[in-house]
Amino acid sequence: MIKKVGATRILQKHKASCHCGAVVLELSLPDGIVDPRRCDCSICRRKGAIVASVPLSGIRIIQGHEALKLYQFKTMTAKHYFCSTCGIYTHHQRRSNPNEYGYNVGCLEGVNPFDLGEVSVYDGVHHPSDRAP
Ligand SMILES: [Zn+2]
Secondary structure (H helix, E strand, O other): OEOEEOOEEOOOEEEEEOOOOOOEEEEEOOOOEOOOEEEOOOOHHHHOOOEEEEEHHHEEEEEOHHHEEEEOOOOOOOEEEEEOOOOOEEEEEOOOOOOEEEEEHHHEOOOOHHHHOOOEEEOOOOOHHHOOO
16 A cells, blocks of 8 residues: 655545546545556556556546546456546556456656556456456
8 A cells, every 4th residue: 555656645535637637536545556556458558557446436526527438348347438638548447346446546646656666567468357267
């Protein structure tokens, strides 16, 4: 759990926004930034964002609901949201754990994700949902 990134303290209720400012989220982060990671699946490798997790109740859209676009592919399980104006990925409902959202750590107010240092890589190419039971 990460409660401070560079000089920025992670608040219990921390705001996140897309680049143009149309979309503003309020994240509940009582434990700070949880499980920040990169992922090498087909969408994340293109996106390049560092992602962390919150329960579904942990994201409230406070502005720009109408600006958000939904993108789905293949199994249509995960829901990837991005701003239709600036194109920035804000959050997604996870496929490996549909009770969680992943969110773009770079969207957090005042947070430079490069200050996180080493970030682990999630093996998205070999997604748990694609493995034989
Ligand atoms: Zn935007």
